[in-house]
Amino acid sequence: MFVRTVYATGDPARLGTALGALNTRGHDLLEERPGYRGAGVFVDRDLGKLLTVSWWESAAARRNSDEVMSARRPELLQPFAGTVAVENFEAVVLHAGRRPLSGGGLRTSRLEFEPADADLAADTFHAGVLPLLEVLPGFAGAALFLDRDRGRGMTGVLFADRASLTASRARQAAIRHAGTAKAHVTVVALEEFEIVHADVRED
Template identity: 75%
Template sequence: MFVRTVYATGDPAGLGPALRALDAEGHDLLEERPGYRGAGVFVDRDVGKLLTVSWWESEEARRNSDEVMREHRPALLAPFAATVAVANWEVAVFHTLQRPAAGGGLRLTRLEFDPVDADLLADTFHAHVVPRLETLPGLARTALLLDRARGHGLTGALFTDHRSLAASRAGQAAIRHQGAAKARATVVGLEEFEVVHADARAD
């Protein structure tokens, strides 16, 4: 699968209208696109951050949806978004234990690595990181997204509720430290979000 992420920041007071637009018009626009495999919406209501993730069965399907979504995105995110960053990713690992639910939590880790180590990172995450993440209570889903050419990566760990997200911080910190060292990757960002919506179909 392939992914497009949209990362927007703005006045927290404007999040409500943007979320309602994404839930209505945004959802319908995505559902109409060939190859669409689900989406996620995540927020930090205190700081004013919004992350959307759309999943596609092929790189072509993602690319073909870009023009339509680019045209409608400003209206969907108004009046909230003051800054918007769009990125495209390959899904290297997608592992689900249970369906994430609204009110849960997402921990997002941003990575940088030498592009020649992309396969090493994917193999390390699959073989060493995922089994350890599975031991964290409340884990619902985890994924590794790669931009091989730029040497950028995202890992996401979704938890069923905020309590589980908070309780996992020490445990995941140890996993993150050891996994990054083994994969020769550098952690360059760490964020947490509330799950508004999360639905992706791997099959």
């Protein structure tokens, strides 16, 4: 599948307004778009960070949704958002796992790599990293997104609750260290979020 991520930062005190709009009007807009396969909403309430991920059955479906969503996005995110960054990726690995409850945790890693190493990154995550993540207490799902042309990507690992997210930090750090070395990728950012909503329909 294919994904679009929206990363917004702003005043933490105004984050609730954006969440309300995304979970009502934003959700309805996405559901109306052909090829839509689910979405996730993740927040850092202390710093004022918002990450949304929408899933699409094809690159064409994602592209066809861009006109409507790009036009409506500013009103959905205001007055919270001071900065907004939109990126498109291919979801090369997806393990939906068990659905995390609202209030669970997401840990993301931003990656950079040589475009020629995209397949190596995907194979390493699928065969070497994912099996180690699956046995972490509280594991609730994982995905790898790649932009092959730009040599950029993102991993996301979901945990059923915040305690599991916190407890996994050391073990996932060791997994990340070994995996990035084998895959020839560089981690350029590491973040954690609260899960507001997360749902993807694989079939």
